[in-house]
Amino acid sequence: MKNSPIIALDFASAGDAYKFLTPFEQSLFVKVGMELYLQEGPSIVYKLKEMGHDVFLDLKLHDIPHTVGQAMRGLARLGADLVNVHAAGGAAMMIAAREGLEAGTPTGSTRPSIIAVTQLTSTSEAQMQQEQLIPTTIDASVVHYAELAKTATLDGVVCSVLEAKKIADACGQEFLRVTPGIRLAEGEAHDQIRVATPANARILGSSHIVVGRAITNAENPVQAYETILKMWEENA
Known part of the structure; x- marks a missing residue:
């Protein structure tokens, strides 16, 4: 699995995603979320893998253990490199997801890595406390979910950059810390609250970063990607 910045392909159709990818000459690490997957289905993952890209299939499964396990069994056949669930689904659900992936991975293929969403980077501490009724700090909640x-x-979690180092300290450096909410210093935060630059993300302990609109909305996406890649690699 590549360690390059993961580009969020938050497009409404496969055609839009392929048009965006055309100027890039190298293989990339890309994220397919609910918007694109629900429009295109498994074919989008197959095509991106044929094109040589690593794929993070970001569906954030959250259901009873049996349902999630069976869903992961099917998703394992698509060839994605990274998949995820919501940690709030509980330990039994996460175990079922991992077991489903293992059972569904074709013989001779590598099981996709699996991570759990802790708290969304669009969630503030006040929101978490008032709407989820979790009476603790957001740091404590995220680290707890990571340990679970x-x-x-x-294999790891999705978290914000602000919690990455604490998770590494609690769970080890090999435990993945995939951090969305990445923006350039002059960029807008949009609907994200807990954000950081690529350089800060590396310094603060992210193992992987997910970048969306800072690249996909840029006037020159290839140049924007190269800038972010350089900032990420220089601070390794």
């Missing part, structure tokens, strides 16, 4: 995911034998 590790206990459930997942």
Whole structure:
């Protein structure tokens, strides 16, 4: 699995995604979320893999353990490199997801890595406390979910940059810390609240970063990607 910035292909159709990717000469690490997957289905993952890209299939599954396990069994056949669930689904659900992936991965293929969403980077501490009724700090909630995911034998979590180092300290450096909410210093935060630059993300302990509109909305997406890649690699 590549360690380059993960580009969020938040497009309404496969055609839009392929048009965006055309100017790029190298293979990339791309994210397919609900918007694109629900329009195109498994074919979008197959095509991106044929094009040589690593794929993070970002569907954030959250259901009863049996349902999630069976869903992951099917998703394992698509060839994605990284998939995820919501940690709030609990340890039994996360274990079922991991077991489903293992059972569904074709013989001779590598099981996709699996991570758990802790708290969305669009969620503030006040929101978490008032709407989820979690009476603690957002840091404590995120680290708790990370420890639960590790206990459930997942490979890592989705978190904000602000919690990445604490998760590494609690769960080890090999435990993935995939951080969305990445913006350039002059960029807008949009609907994200807990954000950081690529350089800060590396310094503060992210193992992977997810970048969307800072690249996809740029006047020159290839140039924007190269800028972000350089900032990420220079601070390794």
